[in-house]
Amino acid sequence: EVQLVESGGGLVKPGGSLRLSCAASGFTFSSYSMNWVRQAPGKGLEWVSSISSSSSYIYYADSVKGRFTISRDNAKNSLYLQMNSLRAEDTAVYYCARTITMVRGVAMDVWGQGTTVTVSS
C-alpha cells in the first residue's frame, strides 16, 4: 500500500525549532518529487516547500524562506522539514504529499494524514 506517515509535530515556543519527518512506503520514493503543504486552523491549504527526487531542485514559499529547510534521505525513504524561528502563524497541520508527473499533467496524488504544529508561549 502506498503510504506517507508524518511525525514530529508538537507544541513549541515562538522562536523555537522543530523537525518534521515523513516516512514513505509502498512506492519507489527516490523516483518522486515531494512536498510539504500546511493548513492553519480553519483555513485553506498553503503550499510550503518542494524537493525534487534527487534533491537537485528545492523551492520554498516566501512565508517560510530562510527559516525552513526541506531535505530527503532516499536510502531511508524519508522526507524532512526543519523549521526554525517558528512564529505563531506557522501553527498548522503539516502534510507531506507526493508529486506525480504524467504526460498530461502534474499533481499531488498521495498525502499523509498530517502532523500538528502549535507555536505558542
Next chain:
Amino acid sequence: IQLTQSPSSLSASVGDRVTITCRASQGISSYLAWYQQKPGKAPKLLIYAASTLQSGVPSRFSGSGSGTDFTLTISSLQPEDFATYYCQQLNSYPRTFGQGTKVEIK
C-alpha cells in the same frame, strides 16, 4: 500566480448539479488540479491536468478549462460529496491553491 475560486461556499441538495470555478491570475495551460477535503482528513486528488479524472474517482466529477478559467462539476451531488474543494496550479512555483469552496447540505 493567484487562484480565485467561486463561490466560497454553496448549499445544495443531493442530486443537484454543482459547478465550482477557479480563475488564475495568469495563464497556466492545463496545469491545474482539483482536490476534495473532508473535515479532519487529508486532501484527496480528484482531477489533474484540468480535466483528467484520477483513478478511482467517480465519473460524476469532471473538470474543464485551460489558460486562466477552470471548472469543477459534480453532475449529481451525493451525500459523500459534501466537503471543501480546492484548485491548485502546478504550472510554476509557488504551487498556489485556491481559497477553497465549501459544499454544504441544503
